[in-house]
Amino acid sequence: DTAVSQTPKYLVTQMGNDKSIKCEQNLGHDTMYWYKQDSKKFLKIMFSYNNKELIINETVPNRFSPKSPDKAHLNLHINSLELGDSAVYFCASSHDVSGRGQYFGPGTRLTVT
Amino acid sequence: AQSVTQPDIHITVSEGASLELRCNYSYGATPYLFWYVQSPGQGLQLLLKYFSGDTLVQGIKGFEAEFKRSQSSFNLRKPSVHWSDAAEYFCAVGRQGAQKLVFGQGTRLTINP
Numbered sequence A: 001d002t003a004v005s006q007t008p009k010y011l012v013t014q015m016g017n018d019k020s021i022k023c024e025q026n027l028g029h030d031t032m033y034w035y036k037q038d039s040k041k042f043l044k045i046m047f048s049y050n051n052k053e054l055i056i057n058e059t060v061p062n063r064f065s066p067k068s069p070d071k072a073h074l075n076l077h078i079n080s081l082e083l084g085d086s087a088v089y090f091c092a093s094s095h096d097v098s099g100r101g102q103y104f105g106p107g108t109r110l111t112v113t
Numbered sequence B: 001a002q003s004v005t006q007p008d009i010h011i012t013v014s015e016g017a018s019l020e021l022r023c024n025y026s027y028g029a030t031p032y033l034f035w036y037v038q039s040p041g042q043g044l045q046l047l048l049k050y051f052s053g054d055t056l057v058q059g060i061k062g063f064e065a066e067f068k069r070s071q072s073s074f075n076l077r078k079p080s081v082h083w084s085d086a087a088e089y090f091c092a093v094g095r096q097g098a099q100k101l102v103f104g105q106g107t108r109l110t111i112n113p
Helices: none
Strands: A004-007 A010-013 A019-025 A029-037 A045-051 A053-057 A066-068 A074-077 A089-093 A109-111 B003-005 B009-012 B020-021 B024-026 B032-038 B044-050 B056-058 B064-068 B073-078 B088-093 B107-112
Touching: A004 A089, A004 B044, A019 A029, A019 A089, A019 A109, A029 A066, A029 A074, A045 A066, A045 A074, A053 A089, A074 A089, B003 B088, B009 B020, B024 B073, B032 B064, B032 B073, B044 B064, B044 B073, B073 B088
Parallel strands: A010 A109, B009 B107
Antiparallel strands: A004 A019, A019 A074, A029 A045, A029 A089, A045 A053, A066 A074, A089 A109, B003 B024, B020 B073, B032 B044, B032 B088, B056 B064, B064 B073, B088 B107
16 A cells, blocks of 8 residues: 555656646645655755645745645646756655654656756 | 755665664754665655654664764664665654754665675
């Protein structure tokens, strides 16, 4: 059983397009996250949602818009894709906001050409 | 602000040899500390975590880590590595009540047969 799943696993698209990445967790967690891993493997948080409410927005361009239809889902929509958006995007979830550990999805490798 | 430093970008050890991966953090209070492993093309798997109490924590896959407050370190160890341990290892720091994790830049582990 996959705890945190993401679709698609790979996404290749052209500059200027709009794309979405979906994330679902079946752990019953209240908090979900999006992280970006760049080409140097550096991981940085982008957003955090708790009970469908935005908690963290780490100065991400507003071309990136997360949406949480329910506690089990956190989707990431990206408008007007740029070359610099190429990265691996990881979804994660945690039981609550206590900070006691997050569980990561398999990642979505986005390539913008 | 929290920060994490993993001084070794790449480490190579022989199969069966012992391993120590270094992690130093910067944080004013008692941190929450984590080690994650990322196998090629995979997501991040939580190896172990420290919140409080016994400073030597045991994790999965035979890994352990020791929290040393005086050195601001949380080094990961394994007495005998296996070829399957080849991966990228990330140290991360969080704190109570904070959702985001701050990651180090990762250490790539290569195993020689």
